[in-house]
Amino acid sequence: MTPFTEQVINIIKKIPKGTVMTYGQIAALAGSPRGARQVVRILHSMSKKYRLPWHRVVNAKGEIALGDEEGRYTQKALLQEEGVLFVDGDRINLSVYRHEPVLEGER
DNA sequence: GCCATGGCTAGTA
DNA sequence: GCCATGGCTAGTA
Secondary structure: OOHHHHHHHHHHHOOOOOOEEEHHHHHHHOOOOOOHHHHHHHHHHHOOOOOOOHHHEEOOOOEOOOOOHHHHHHHHHHHHHOOOOOEOOOEOOHHHHEOOOOOHHHO
């Protein structure tokens, strides 16, 4: 497993309940600003094995990015259970729910 | 190697 | 545009 992959897994594991992060945000934090699509794949292939809160990851617009209808429904439901509110359909207000991790240096 | 394929995204128009 | 992956050919050995 590459360092990038490990980073991504660690970052996702730490997303607090009731908040979300975006693919690009996670990629950048893991050291690869253009690795958003890789985050997608990692999420897809590792979320089960590593018990990742996959539902707390959305696209840059704050929308649920899943293509699968049932998956979208599930993700939305999981987020709502954590108190996240949706506006017109499948979007959430990122300025309210986005999780901004504290960097090592400033802790 | 080549090429298509994504649960994307910054930055034009 | 980006960029790792996976499937599939060339084309060496």
